[in-house]
Structure formats: C-alpha cells, structure tokens
Amino acid sequence: MTASSEGRDGTGNRKGAGGLCGGRVVIVTGAGRGLGRAHALAFAAEGARVVVNDLGVGPGGDGGSAGPARQVADEIVATGGEAVAHGGDIATAEGAESLVRTALESFGRLDTLVNNAGFLRDRMLVNLSEADWDAVIRVHLKGHFLPLRYAAEHWRAETKAGRAPVARVVNTSSGAGLLGSVGQGNYSAAKAGVVGLTLVAAAELGRYGIQVNAIAPAARTRMTERTFAGAMAAPEGGGFDAMAPENVSPLVVWLGSAASDGVTGRVFEAEAGRLTVMEGWRPGPTTDRGARWAPADAGEAVRKLLAEAEPPRPVYGAGQGGG
Template sequence: MTGIVEGRVVIVTGAGRGIGREHALAFAREGARVVVNDIGVGLDGSGSSGGPAEQVVAEIEAAGGSAVANTDDIADWAGAQRLVDTAVEKFGRLDVLVNNAGFLRDRMLVNMAEQEWDAVIRVHLKGHFATLRHAAAYWRAEAKAGRTPSARVINTSSGAGLLGSVGQGNYSAAKAGIAGLTVVAAAELARYGVTVNAIAPAARTRMTEQTFADDMAAPEDGFDAMAPENVSPLVVWLGSEESAKVTGRVFEVEGGQVSLAQAWRHGPSEDKGARWEPPELGPVVARLLERAPEPEPVYGA
C-alpha cells in the first residue's frame, strides 16, 4: 500500500457494514486512524447495536491499524458533536469526514407516510449536515488559531439524487439535497482549508441487494463490479492531501468506472426585455425545449 493517508484522522459514518465498512478498512490500510461510527440499526432504521462498529475496529486493529468505535446517532445534534469530539480526544485532531450513513424506507409517493419521509430526510440529509456543521466549526477554530488544516469532507449522494428514482421520493430528495449541500459547503469552507466533495456510488449493499439481485452471481472474470469495496479507493484519494485542488464535485462510481456528474447548468434562454403574457409563453417554451438536450431518464421510469 502507498500510505496515501498515513497518519490522517478519519471519521466514517455508517461504517459497520457495506460501503462504509469498506471505506473504514481502506483508510486504515492506507495508514489512517479511523473513527468507525455506526449506530447498528436494521435496514429500516429500527433497533441499535454497538456490534457492527466494534467488529470493524477489531478487524482494523488485527491488521495492525488504529481505530475506535462510536455509536452516536449522527442525525442527533449532540450525537454529531460527540462524534467529532471522539476523533479529537482519541487521536488529537480530525482531518477527514466521510458521511455515509443511511437507510431506506421506499414507497410510492401516493402511499408514503409522513414518518417514512421524515425518517429518511433526517438520517441522510440532517445526518450529513449535523456532522459537517460540527466538523466545520472545529476546522474554523483551527484555522483561526493559525493551524490551517488540510481537511476533507466526502459526502454520499446517489444516482437517485442526481436523476431521481421511482419509489424513492424521500431518498431521492435527501440525496439531491446532499449534492446541493456539498457545493455550498465547498464554497463556504474553502477559506478554512477544507474541501468538500460527494460520491454517488452504485454497489451491492444491504440497501441495494434487491436492486442488484441479478448481479449476485459470482463473475466469470473474477471482477465483481457490484462489490462495495470498488467505491472506496476514490473516497480514500479524496481524503488525501493530494486532492487539495478538487472541491465542490460529485463523482459517480460503479465497478471500475469513475465519472464526473454534471450539475444543473444555465441552459437556452429567451429574453423579451419586458414581462411576458401567459399566451406568449407556449411557443417560447417549445423553442427552449428544442434547443436543450433531453434530460436523463428517472431510474425505474
């Protein structure tokens, strides 16, 4: 291994299983000290257990690495603060925050309950904001004290957040919000030595095992394109000091493919120079649509 993050202190949320677990192990292999956060809930957000986080810590330590478990709820304001404090108190500082934790409560919009909406928005979107807010406050204080950090935040969006996904209105909205939060945070935190990027991964985890059910068979060529560990190398690189010039970006990762997602952009326009009358706008909209590329289809549409 190259030790590309040797000595850096990294928080990974939702790191007890799936992609988060692979992130934690990958950072440790490259020399980072890792705070393994996982509340240990079920796929639907029920229950809690310290076991998953502790198991990952044991794996890291057995391989000669350094890690500590944390079971705080990242969407709880005080819990997110305790998570950041754990890194600083245990390892002396914080260099990288990887926001990964989440769960699903899929439902078509006409059947979705208020609680199903609120729960997913809380864990994904508020969970990203709460940890980011407390980490940012720490890094701002460091910068003001003359210790400008070389800090990194890697958020987790989704193809559902970039393009939409039928049956996942709550999840799609939360992940779209994370993409928007990423670009705002990148602009605001640059002055403190912090870069903020996001990934939109496609991999087989507890959350996606039904989606990728057809890909469960062992690959003939030995490369499992849906394996969660395929996502982690880019996350580790984004957490390194080498990525200092990359910020405010969203990367899609699937198998061996890495791509840069294109955000909303200003498109074709027509300016009358005065207020439009409603009957005038039908032909205007038609001309704008003719000049614009077709949007990517919503997943499942």
C-alpha cells in the same frame, strides 16, 4: 483501540507512517457494513486512524446494535491499524458533537469526515407516510449536516489558532439524487439535498482549508440488494466483482487525502471500474423578450426552447408499474 503518540509532520501525517493517508484521522459514518465498512478498511490500509461510526440499525432504520461498528474497528486493529468505534446517532446534535470529540480525544486531531450513514423506506408517493419521509430525510440529510457542522467548527477554530488544517469532507449522494428514482421520493430528495449542501459547504469552508466533495456510488449493499436484485450478484468462480463496495472506496480515500489538493465542490459517480465527473445543472437554450410574457406566448417560447434542448436522462425505474 487507542491512539499512539507518534510525532507528526506539517501535513497531518504521522512521521514514518506509510500510505496515502498515513497518520490522518478519518471519521466514517455508517461504517459497520457495506460502503462505509469498505471505506473504513481502505482508509486504514492507507495509514489512516479511523473512527468507525454506526448505529447498527436494520435496512429500514429499525433496531440498533453496537456490534457492527465494534467489529469493523476490531478488524482494523487486528491488521495492525488504529481505530475506535462510535455508536452515537449522528442525526442529533449530541451524537454528531460526540463523534468529533471521539476523534479528538482518541487521536488528538481530525482530518477527514466521510458522511455515509443512511437507510431506506421505499414507497410510491401516494403510499409514503410522513414518518417514512421524515426518517429518511433525517438520517441522510440531517445526518450529513450535523457531523459536517461540528467538524467545520473544529477546523475553523484550528485555522484561527494558526494551525491551518488540510481538511476533507466526502459526502454521499446517489444516482437517485441526481436523476430521481421511482418509489424513492424521500431518498431522492434527501440525496439531492446532499448535493446542494456539498456545493454550499465547499464555497463557505474553503477559507478554513476544508475541501468538500460528494460521490454518487453504485455498489451491492443492503440498501441496493432489493432494488437491483440479481443484477448485483457477485460473479461465480472469481473474476472482477463489478458491484463490490470496495470498488468505490479508492476514490473516497483519495478525496479524503492531502493528495486531492484543489478538488472541491465536485460530484463524482463511481461504479465498478468507472469514475465520472458529474457536471450538474448548466444553462441550456434561453430566450429573452425584454418584457413580461403573456402565458400563451411563454408556453410557445418554452416549446421552442425544449426542441433545442438536450433531452433529460430518464428517472430510474420510470415506466415500471407500482402500487
């Protein structure tokens, strides 16, 4: 699982390497299973050299094993690709810095970062402990920020040295972050934060040749199997598996490639064969009296505005009981 020493052209691709991401070096966090594994394999199939990061923890963040990351890296190598495993905790500065250093020491460069790592600790708000809140916010939000911060630091240095990168970051939000999800206050808050981080990073980092986008995927993984139960089961007897994680990866690979030039600061939903550009918060009906409102008058004005506004999409799970 070591890098080759082939020459490179000005696009960050290995000369003679095939595929959409030929020769690009890609980090995928949380790549030992589920969506991350699918992304890592898809990038490798398109010619990328992959750093496979995973702590190997359980669905709730418990335990830990180097096995899942190593298995995916070995799978890539067995099919003729190049990959290395990284088992560091990317929600720590030390782990995130070592993740970027692993890419540079193994392959001599870094082109794409896919932030995907995460786990769930679902509770209704009145039952949600501070520890479960902190753990989920940490892995999803801090675990996005720190790898992004160290990758961006490297790419900024490259730009200042006259080696402008063709850099890509793909963050992972969720429908829960866009709409909310009953029983997932911690997860919804973290994934909404990922969207905000994505928008700021796209605005700040474009000057260094870095594009930053986010996806809100829907697929069958360990994190979703309890939420969706049988609705996400693989079809019997073959046919299109609408909930396979592999359905999301083509968009991620394209966003992580040089071919996505000019696309930044966007959020996409990806589910089965459907891709959607999410348009986010935009101003709706408004009124301005040119002076301070009295509370009762403000309330009356708001009710008139709400009557003109589009109704919000429902929160996932709204109307269902819970304890």
